[in-house]
Amino acid sequence: MPWRRWGSVFLVLTPLMSLMGVMMFTLYLRLQAGRRVTGHSNHISDRQWADRCGFRVQSDTFTQVAGSKTLLINAFREHRTDDASVRLLGIVLQKEDALWSRCVFCCQEEGKLVTVAAKRTAHPSNYYFDYGTGDFLCQIPLGCKPRYVGLVSENGEDLSNLTFLPVLNQYAPAPSRLPLNYTLCMPTLFNSYDNVLQFVQAMELYQLLGIQRAIIYKTSCSATMETVLQYYSNVGFLQVLPWPIDSHLKPSSNWLPSLSPGDIHYYGQIPANNDCVYRNMYSSRYVLMHDPDEVIMPTGNVSFQTLMSDLETAHGEKVNFYFPNNVFPLEEKVENSKYDLPEWKHLPGTNFLVHTLREMDNSGLNSGKLILDPRSVLQMEVHAVQAHFHQGRTEKISSELALLYHIRRRKDSQQKRSNLVLDEGLLKVAQALVPRVNRALSYMGLLNTTTGPATRRPKP
Ligand SMILES: *[C@@H]1O[C@H](CO)[C@@H](O)[C@H](O)[C@H]1NC(C)=O
Ligand SMILES: *[C@@H]1O[C@H](CO)[C@@H](O)[C@H](O)[C@H]1NC(C)=O
Ligand SMILES: *[C@@H]1O[C@H](CO)[C@@H](O)[C@H](O)[C@H]1NC(C)=O
Numbered sequence: 391m392p393w394r395r396w397g398s399v400f401l402v403l404t405p406l407m408s409l410m411g412v413m414m415f416t417l418y419l420r421l422q423a424g425r426r427v428t429g430h431s432n433h434i435s436d437r438q439w440a441d442r443c444g445f446r447v448q449s450d451t452f453t454q455v456a457g458s459k460t461l462l463i464n465a466f467r468e469h470r471t472d473d474a475s476v477r478l479l480g481i482v483l484q485k486e487d488a489l490w491s492r493c494v495f496c497c498q499e500e501g502k503l504v505t506v507a508a509k510r511t512a513h514p515s516n517y518y519f520d521y522g523t524g525d526f527l528c529q530i531p532l533g534c535k536p537r538y539v540g541l542v543s544e545n546g547e548d549l550s551n552l553t554f555l556p557v558l559n560q561y562a563p564a565p566s567r568l569p570l571n572y573t574l575c576m577p578t579l580f581n582s583y584d585n586v587l588q589f590v591q592a593m594e595l596y597q598l599l600g601i602q603r604a605i606i607y608k609t610s611c612s613a614t615m616e617t618v619l620q621y622y623s624n625v626g627f628l629q630v631l632p633w634p635i636d637s638h639l640k641p642s643s644n645w646l647p648s649l650s651p652g653d654i655h656y657y658g659q660i661p662a663n664n665d666c667v668y669r670n671m672y673s674s675r676y677v678l679m680h681d682p683d684e685v686i687m688p689t690g691n692v693s694f695q696t697l698m699s700d701l702e703t704a705h706g707e708k709v710n711f712y713f714p715n716n717v718f719p720l721e722e723k724v725e726n727s728k729y730d731l732p733e734w735k736h737l738p739g740t741n742f743l744v745h746t747l748r749e750m751d752n753s754g755l756n757s758g759k760l761i762l763d764p765r766s767v768l769q770m771e772v773h774a775v776q777a778h779f780h781q782g783r784t785e786k787i788s789s790e791l792a793l794l795y796h797i798r799r800r801k802d803s804q805q806k807r808s809n810l811v812l813d814e815g816l817l818k819v820a821q822a823l824v825p826r827v828n829r830a831l832s833y834m835g836l837l838n839t840t841t842g843p844a845t846r847r848p849k850p
């Protein structure tokens with residue numbers, strides 16, 4: 391009896407079809423939810439995932455926390471604490487009461503929101519300025535796999551304006567499996583930075599030494615410097631991170647409020663340093679922390695890699711290395727240097743190959759720089775690790791092994807030319823460096839190829 395057969399088929403099919411209908415409708419809703427953000431794509435992207443939580447995602451360097459003076463920079467998965475946590479790094483007003491700050495986690499694909507208490511730490515390295523680095527540590531709720539997190543303050547109960555930050559450092563590979571060995575973090579360029587020649591020399595020198603990537607935070611620089619930054623970004627060596635701190639705070643261009651008043655030390659050099667350390671925690675074995683007018687060079691006839699593996703053998707893992715400062719004053723030039731090249735004369739900036747006279751450091755101040763094992767660092771300062779993680783420590787490296795060369799204006803005005811020491815350590819690399827610098831300048835269209843005999847002609 392056909393109708394019966396069809397009837398039973400119908401009986402079976404009806405719930406099946408309803409089920410399929412429900413599934414299709416759910417899928418349709420999900421796609422629609424996705425379309426709200428990207429307009430297409432039927433798999434769940436990071437941004438769509440955050441959109442499930444119904445909030446916007448960070449699009450600028452700094453995220454202002456509503457009802458607070460805090461500016462968030464980035465959020466990082468913290469793999470080193472006993473409890474799985476996320477650390478939000480930012481700039482905080484030291485004296486602000488932020489006892490009731492809360493993290494808002496966006497968990498899983500369905501966008502479940504979970505709020506937990508945040509533990510704020512204002513880092514003590516603020517050099518007497520009102521603002522400084524701070525972080526907010528939040529324990530990840532059980533069963534939550536957060537890819538985004540937001541922060542609310544005591545006075546920001548209204549979640550409607552909450553901005554989410556992606557949680558970086560999701561994975562923590564073993565030290566032996568990190569993608570890079572040597573990353574350099576440089577602090578902020580500001581006041582229309584224009585030290586073109588020295589910057590190009592430094593970028594080439596760093597690559598010659600074996601540094602694999604450099605990162606720089608940029609507030610402002612000259613048009614010529616833009617060309618230089620673009621070139622090194624294009625070749626894949628340099629990452630330029632925007633740092634528009636002057637649109638949020640009044641930054642000081644010095645290290646003490648008495649020397650240059652403002653809200654924060656040196657255009658926020660310290661929070662930028664901390665951001666760089668955390669960003670590279672799981673991408674680089676070592677992180678070098680110094681300015682583009684500085685370089686750490688082995689003293690003997692060994693490569694930078696040999697220096698580092700010797701230091702590692704001598705001191706073990708979880709160790710940071712401190713290199714005392716050596717100033718080579720810009721005011722003192724060696725006469726008739728063969729590196730005073732005519733094709734560089736028209737470029738703004740310093741030629742560091744002609745400054746080989748070194749000040750003796752009698753200051754007793756620790757103004758040297760560091761090479762870090764970033765996983766051993768909790769808080770970074772300018773010249774020191776402010777707080778180590780667990781058994782982390784810092785070792786001072788003797789000048790017999792390596793030197794920090796710092797080519798800058800005179801630091802100790804008591805020392806006259808006759809007090810300075812000739813130190814040609816940097817010239818070891820000059821032969822290899824000059825052609826590299828010229829090739830790079832030539833690609834940038836900044837090499838003066840019409841010089842030569844004219845400028846070499848002896849003066850009457
Ligand atoms: C949310 O943002 C809008 C526009 O930026 C602003 O007018 C409003 O006051 C904000 N609300 C809260 C609670 O901060
Ligand atoms: C890092 O250095 C080790 C030797 O210490 C080497 O085997 C490895 O290939 C290097 N990795 C990179 C990415 O350069
Ligand atoms: C430095 O070492 C290399 C081999 O590692 C050698 O070829 C070169 O001659 C040495 N230079 C000096 C100045 O000792």
Ligand SMILES: *[C@@H]1O[C@H](CO)[C@@H](O)[C@H](O)[C@H]1NC(C)=O
Binds near residue numbers: 839842
């Ligand atoms: C290049 O050098 C020549 C000769 O010294 C000089 O006349 C010319 O102005 C220089 N060009 C630039 C762009 O500086």
